[in-house]
Amino acid sequence: MSAVLIIGASSSIGTALAKHYLQQGLTVIWLSRSAADFSDPRLQVIKAPALAEPTDWASHQSFFSTVIEVVQQQQVGLIFNCIGWLHQDGEFKLLPEKSLSQSSSALLRKTLLLNLELPVFYLRGLWPYLTKTPGIRYLQLSAKVGSISDNQLGGWYSYRSAKAALNQWIKTASIELKRSNKTAALVTLHPGTTDSALSAPFQRNLPAGQLQSPAQTAQHLAEVAQQLQVEHSGLLLNWDGLVLGF
Numbered sequence: 001m002s003a004v005l006i007i008g009a010s011s012s013i014g015t016a017l018a019k020h021y022l023q024q025g026l027t028v029i030w031l032s033r034s035a036a037d038f039s040d041p042r043l044q045v046i047k048a049p050a051l052a053e054p055t056d057w058a059s060h061q062s063f064f065s066t067v068i069e070v071v072q073q074q075q076v077g078l079i080f081n082c083i084g085w086l087h088q089d090g091e092f093k094l095l096p097e098k099s100l101s102q103s104s105s106a107l108l109r110k111t112l113l114l115n116l117e118l119p120v121f122y123l124r125g126l127w128p129y130l131t132k133t134p135g136i137r138y139l140q141l142s143a144k145v146g147s148i149s150d151n152q153l154g155g156w157y158s159y160r161s162a163k164a165a166l167n168q169w170i171k172t173a174s175i176e177l178k179r180s181n182k183t184a185a186l187v188t189l190h191p192g193t194t195d196s197a198l199s200a201p202f203q204r205n206l207p208a209g210q211l212q213s214p215a216q217t218a219q220h221l222a223e224v225a226q227q228l229q230v231e232h233s234g235l236l237l238n239w240d241g242l243v244l245g246f
């Protein structure tokens with residue numbers, strides 16, 4: 001493998017992954033709505049479309065033709081999708097639900113758009129590359145709170161449900177992918193609680209030592225990626241490589 005594609009690269013975890021792989025001497029394709037705040041000769045940028053709701057996926061065919069051309073040229077063997085969303089500050093504040101009474105159409109729709117629809121949009125757009133590239137590894141960032149069997153605390157209805165649906169989608173796609181590419185691995189991955197804009201309002205009551213820096217998370221996720229085998233395809237993996245229950 002000579003290159004890595006990072007979707008949602010301006011996320012805290014995506015940026016740390018980009019820096020990690022650049023340090024390893026690999027080319028990084030930075031796919032994001034925002035430019036990188038650092039430069040590197042091995043960094044190649046693709047501007048992501050800002051998707052509004054409802055989105056006509058078909059109108060983005062030429063965008064994906066460009067992406068596939070670039071990943072083919074660079075021989076991308078590893079793809080991370082880091083897109084995700086949990087809360088919004090400002091005038092139209094949106095916070096994850098502590099109780100059912102706090103649920104709303106605005107919160108549910110936005111959570112589903114950014115944690116399910118956008119990941120599916122990218123998976124579908126890259127499908128022609130995934131089905132044809134020997135040994136391709138696709139790691140879709142998800143969250144342990146999307147595990148239904150692990151849900152002991154309740155709350156965060158929309159985010160949990162969107163990530164649970166994402167896990168199911170990736171599991172289902174992994175079964176389809178196996179039919180055309182027996183050497184591919186497609187997984188969902190819990191990055192661990194990481195210091196970022198997404199986790200910032202929820203860090204106060206964390207047990208000591210649980211919050212990882214983005215660089216620590218990137219190191220862990222890169223280790224998981226390196227050890228990823230075809231047999232893992234469809235699983236939800238923890239940042240330390242352990243298999244999490246659905």
Ligand SMILES: NC(=O)c1ccc[n+]([C@@H]2O[C@H](COP(=O)([O-])OP(=O)(O)OC[C@H]3O[C@@H](n4cnc5c(N)ncnc54)[C@H](OP(=O)(O)O)[C@@H]3O)[C@@H](O)[C@H]2O)c1
Pocket residue numbers: 007008009010011012013014031032033034048050051082083084085114118141142143144190191192193194195196197198199
């Ligand atoms: N941080 C944690 O503790 C934690 C824990 C569990 C799971 N996760 C998951 O790990 C992933 C990365 O988390 P993070 O903390 O690094 O996130 P982050 O820094 O908040 O970044 C999230 C990224 O999602 C994309 N995004 C957000 N709003 C968008 C919009 N309206 N349209 C298009 N893209 C949008 C952006 O990508 P671009 O700006 O690059 O386009 C953004 O950089 C997420 O899927 C998250 O759910 C994080």
